[in-house]
Amino acid sequence: MSTHVTTKLITADELKARLAALEEFALLDVREAGEFGEGHMLFASNCPYSRLELDITKLVPNRHALCVLCDGNDGVADRAAVRLNAIGYENIRILHQGMPGWEKAGFSVFKGINVPSKILGELIEKAEKTPTITPDTLSGWQEEGRSVMVIDGRPFSEHAKFTLPGSRCIPNGEFLYRKDSILTDPELTVVIHCAGRTRGLVGVQSLIDASIENPVFALENGTQGWALSGRDLVRGKVGEPLPEVNADIKKQGAIVADRLAASHDIPFISAGTAKQWFHDKSRTTYLLDVRTHEEFDARHVPGSVHAPAVQIVQATDEWIAVRNSRVVLIDDNGIRATSAASRLKRLGYSVAVMRTAFEALGTWDTPEKSLPEFCEFPNMKEISAAQLKANKDQFNIIDVRPSSQYREKCIPGSSWSIRPKLDQLDFERGTNVVLISDNQPVANLAALDIQEATGADVYFLVGGLENWEEIGGELEQDSNRPSAEESIDYLYFVHDRHYGNMESARQYIAWEIQLIDQLDNDERQLFQISLEEEATHG
Known part of the structure; x- marks a missing residue:
C-alpha cells in the first residue's frame, strides 16, 4: 500500500469560513484523547490515529463526505489521510499547521470533552x-x-462508579419513556442529577417540555456539588432494573412525542425515506437508534448505530462528526427520539425521527459493515505467555495498552507506545516485535504501521498480561513511565475531580459554566437557541 497520498491543505481562515457557511463536512481531530482534551476546536470530533479505522465509519458513515483532518502539526494527519484513503475516503483536506496554526490565527480553543453538548x-x-x-x-x-x-x-456504568445516597439510575430519555410507570403520585418531587451539570439540566428540561405535573429540579453541579458540600457519595452501587413499559404507556408516550415534534418542527419519516437518505451519498445521513442496548441488540435497522438517548445529547461529537448532516433518530413510540432531536436541532443538525414496530421491520438491503471487510490487517502471529517468557530476549516488547495501565504493571524491558509514536521507537529493522494489548483491533492497527516501517514480524501476546501473570511472568510498576507529557492518550485536565480532589471539582464546574463566554460571534450563531439578554442587548 502507498504510504503517501497527495492531500490538499486548508488554512485556518478557510476552515473558519467553512464552519460559518454551514457547509457539510467532517471535522476530525486525529490527535490522541489527552492532546484533544487539552485544547481543540469547538465542533471537532476526536478520531485518534490509534483507533482511526475502528472509529471512522461510525463518525463519518458517508465515505464521499469531505473530511478535514487536524493534528498537532506533527505529520499525524498526513498518515491518517493515507489510511483513510486506503479504505475509500478520498475527499480529504488537512488543516495547515494543525492546531498550532489555528491558535496562531487567533481562533477559539476549548479544553475538555463533549464541549458543544x-x-x-x-x-x-x-x-x-x-x-x-x-x-x-x-x-x-x-x-x-x-x-x-x-x-x-x-448510564448505569457511570452510576456504579459513584452516585448520591438513595439515588436510582434511570438514564435521561428512559425516564421520559417510562414516566407513567414511575410518576404515579403527582405530589412526588423529582430531583435529577449527573456528575456535573449537563445531563441534570437536560433531563429536567425534557420532563418539563413533556408537561409532567410533578415538581422537578436539577441538582446543582451534580455529584461534584454534593461532594463539595461535604457529603459522601456511594460507590459500587448496582442499579435497579428499569421500570417496565406496557402498551398503554407506549401509546401515551407516542402522543407526547407528537406534541414535542410539532412544537419543535421535527418531522417523522418512514423506514423507506430513511433508507433512501442513507443511500444518497450526496449528503451524509446518520441512522442512530436511541433505545436501550437490550432493545437494540434484540432487533435494529441494519446500518444503524446504537446511540442511547442520554448520550447522544451529552456526547453528540462522539457519534456525529459531519457538520450540517442529516440525523435520523430511531425509536419505537418516538418519545425518546423526539426529545433528543429537539436538542440536536439546536446544535445545527437536520433531524428527523423514524418510529417503527421493530418486530414488523422488513429486510433492508443495507448490509452492516465491519472493519475487516474493507481494511486489510497484517498477518499478526500469536505467541503464548510461556513462549515469550522462554525467548524474551529475542523480541522487542511493545505495550500498546493505555498508558495508565502500563504504569500500574508492565513486563520488565518492555516499552510503552501508541500508534502515532511508534516511529519514535529505537529498534533495528527486521527485529521481531511482540505487542501487548487487551484490545486486538487496536494492536492490529499498531502492527500495520510497524510492519510497513520496519518489515518486522509482529506477534500478539495471547491472553495479554493476565496470561503472563498466570505463568509467573515477572512484572514491574513504574508510576513515572511513561511521563505525563508522553501519555498523550490520557486527559489530565481535572481528572481526579470525582475522587476527592475538591479543587479540581471547583475548577471543572467553573470551566463548564464559563464555556459560553468563550464563544465568538460565529460560534454562538451555530447554537440555535436565543437568550433574553442577547435579545435585549442585540
Missing part, C-alpha cells in the same frame, strides 16, 4: 430558566420527610 446545557438553563436546587436544599427536604425521588440521569 455542555455549552448547549448551559444555554438551555439560561434560556428555559431550568429549576435547580442546591445540595443543602435537597438534604433539608430529605430530613424533613418531603416526598422526593432522586434520579441519576447517567
